[in-house]
Amino acid sequence: MMLLRTTVSIRLWSNSLASSPSFITSTTSPTVAATPFKTKSHSPLVAFPNYRSTLASPRCTVSDSDSLKFQEMAAEDAQDHRLAKIASAIRVIPDFPKPGIMFQDITTLLLDTQAFKDTIDLFVERYKDKEISVVAGIEARGFIFGPPIALAIGAKFVPMRKPNKLPGKVISEEYSLEYGTDTMEMHVGAVEAGERALIIDDLIATGGTLGAAIRLLERVGVKVVECACVIALPELKGRERLGDNPLFVLVNAPGA
Numbered sequence: 001m002m003l004l005r006t007t008v009s010i011r012l013w014s015n016s017l018a019s020s021p022s023f024i025t026s027t028t029s030p031t032v033a034a035t036p037f038k039t040k041s042h043s044p045l046v047a048f049p050n051y052r053s054t055l056a057s058p059r060c061t062v063s064d065s066d067s068l069k070f071q072e073m074a075a076e077d078a079q080d081h082r083l084a085k086i087a088s089a090i091r092v093i094p095d096f097p098k099p100g101i102m103f104q105d106i107t108t109l110l111l112d113t114q115a116f117k118d119t120i121d122l123f124v125e126r127y128k129d130k131e132i133s134v135v136a137g138i139e140a141r142g143f144i145f146g147p148p149i150a151l152a153i154g155a156k157f158v159p160m161r162k163p164n165k166l167p168g169k170v171i172s173e174e175y176s177l178e179y180g181t182d183t184m185e186m187h188v189g190a191v192e193a194g195e196r197a198l199i200i201d202d203l204i205a206t207g208g209t210l211g212a213a214i215r216l217l218e219r220v221g222v223k224v225v226e227c228a229c230v231i232a233l234p235e236l237k238g239r240e241r242l243g244d245n246p247l248f249v250l251v252n253a254p255g256a
């Protein structure tokens with residue numbers, strides 16, 4: 001299958017602004033060539049009607065704020081068949097939840113038992129010897145990937161929730177969306193100063209959500225070892241909002 005090289009509008013949304021007609025629109029070329037490292041095209045399997053493949057770059061990447069460049073993460077043997085299958089198991093639904101948005105839908109990844117397992121395994125292989133005591137999962141889709149990783153590496157799982165969901169005493173962190181703000185909360189006492197955390201979410205777009213999670217954990221003295229996502233939308237430059245904290249990503253999705 002050929003890579004699509006059309007130019008599309010990138011639009012983001014926020015749940016709190018679901019009815020607002022005002023959201024960021026930027027124009028870019030959503031091709032794998034936009035990523036600052038060499039990529040291979042692949043032929044995603046199209047097993048579901050009415051969606052487009054991510055056409056994603058099937059490589060693990062890790063980035064840090066020093067260079068703000070994505071670098072190939074691992075040795076060649078880590079760029080294995082698992083990444084291409086994971087990329088092709090993520091479907092893209094155009095115009096959801098609003099016109100112009102290319103929704104990266106991980107529910108199809110969850111239907112593919114091998115691809116889902118491979119996703120968890122890739123994270124577990126990376127973090128199992130990093131002395132991580134806390135996996136902090138971001139609502140809602142970080143709650144899908146975080147717990148199996150936490151169990152496998154022997155860490156506790158801490159939910160980072162939208163406001164007024166946690167019943168105990170919380171600390172909160174506001175973060176900016178494309179228009180307006182949202183708030184993330186964490187239970188007081190869930191973590192202790194000196195612990196080492198991994199933050200997990202399904203996707204990084206602008207980086208506002210992960211940035212808030214980092215600030216919450218750092219405020220109580222926790223060391224954020226790394227942020228990890230299944231998918232990144234590199235054109236939205238979310239990496240730049242994470243300060244010095246490294247970001248590890250399995251799939252780069254163009255033009256989402």
Ligand SMILES: O=P(O)(O)OC[C@H]1O[C@H](OP(=O)(O)OP(=O)(O)O)[C@H](O)[C@@H]1O
Pocket residue numbers: 012014015138139140141142201202203204205206207208209210238
């Ligand atoms: O990098 P950002 O621009 O902050 O966006 C990334 C966030 O957006 C999505 O969640 P969403 O806000 O849609 O919430 P939901 O998972 O509860 O639906 C996604 O799961 C990330 O958490």
Ligand SMILES: Nc1ncnc2[nH]cnc12
Pocket residue numbers: 012013101102103104105203205256
């Ligand atoms: N394109 C996208 N797909 C899924 N979740 C998102 N969160 C922000 N942008 C998104």
